Amino acid sequence: MTCGRGKTRCGLHTSVAGGLGKMLGRAKALGEDAAQIFVKSNRRWEMPLLDEEEAENFRVGKKAQNLWVCAHAGYLINVAGDSATRRKSIHALAEEIRRAEELDLEALVVHCGSRGERVPAEARRRAMEGFCEALDKSQTCRIRIALENSAGQGSSMARDLAEWGELVAGLPGKRRAACLDTAHAFAAGYDLRTEAGRKHLFGKIQKEIGIENLVVIHANDSKTECGSGVDRHEHLGRGKIGGPGLRAFLREAWGGGIPRIGELPPGEREDRENLDFLQSNRPTS
Numbered sequence: 553m554t555c556g557r558g559k560t561r562c563g564l565h566t567s568v569a570g571g572l573g574k575m576l577g578r579a580k581a582l583g584e585d586a587a588q589i590f591v592k593s594n595r596r597w598e599m600p601l602l603d604e605e606e607a608e609n610f611r612v613g614k615k616a617q618n619l620w621v622c623a624h625a626g627y628l629i630n631v632a633g634d635s636a637t638r639r640k641s642i643h644a645l646a647e648e649i650r651r652a653e654e655l656d657l658e659a660l661v662v663h664c665g666s667r668g669e670r671v672p673a674e675a676r677r678r679a680m681e682g683f684c685e686a687l688d689k690s691q692t693c694r695i696r697i698a699l700e701n702s703a704g705q706g707s708s709m710a711r712d713l714a715e716w717g718e719l720v721a722g723l724p725g726k727r728r729a730a731c732l733d734t735a736h737a738f739a740a741g742y743d744l745r746t747e748a749g750r751k752h753l754f755g756k757i758q759k760e761i762g763i764e765n766l767v768v769i770h771a772n773d774s775k776t777e778c779g780s781g782v783d784r785h786e787h788l789g790r791g792k793i794g795g796p797g798l799r800a801f802l803r804e805a806w807g808g809g810i811p812r813i814g815e816l817p818p819g820e821r822e823d824r825e826n827l828d829f830l831q832s833n834r835p836t837s
């Protein structure tokens with residue numbers, strides 16, 4: 553069963569070094585049918601201009617090789633932050649939303665932000681208003697914003713799936729989406745090694761998010777223990793979740809049709825192995 557979404561696509565976060573054309577080449581050489589990119593440097597505020605021809609070539613090339621692509625927004629963005637950070641974040645996010653739509657991407661994955669010293673409800677309100685403001689400012693009409701669950705490191709929001717759900721629900725209907733990161737869920741206390749743990753997570757997602765809103769899964773193993781609250785990705789099958797748990801999770805029928813993206817340290821051999829892991833563990837039933 554694939555929940556009407558068709559074949560389950562798999563890929564990795566893929567470098568755009570040398571330009572978007574190079575990225576398409578990398579995806580092809582590796583055999584990806586899904587990929588995630590940064591549309592700008594992930595640790596800087598500034599967004600460089602994009603050559604129109606490069607954008608057009610990317611759109612055409614992506615279609616020709618039948619590649620599903622999402623973007624991950626910059627790590628500095630915190631729409632729940634203090635006034636100055638929040639203003640900068642909304643501005644930067646609006647630019648990224650516009651760029652992602654211009655490139656005809658499927659979704660823009662964004663972190664929910666950190667509450668700092670604020671009470672949770674106030675931080676959530678600031679975040680939700682910030683996301684809506686960024687969408688307005690971007691003057692776009694299509695690209696979906698996929699809010700990602702967190703490991704709960706520092707004061708990052710959306711470790712708790714009810715909180716994640718509330719934030720997702722705060723997005724305007726047509727633009728609403730979510731991204732589940734397996735390493736973050738595991739570090740947040742969802743034990744993907746056991747059938748009971750996987751069932752519990754699925755139930756929570758069904759209740760708080762809605763499977764139809766889950767547009768991408770970040771399939772990562774975790775360097776840290778279940779419930780550690782610490783976000784450290786590990787190559788698939790080599791971390792604390794481990795091969796059996798991850799395989800079982802990835803093969804769950806409910807995840808059929810939802811693209812999986814590995815976000816792991818790059819390397820020629822590692823990329824190959826991680827992609828093989830994903831491709832050989834698509835849902836079968």
Ligand SMILES: [Zn+2]
Pocket residue numbers: 624661663700
């Ligand atoms: Zn992320």
Ligand SMILES: [Zn+2]
Pocket residue numbers: 700733770815
């Ligand atoms: Zn992630």
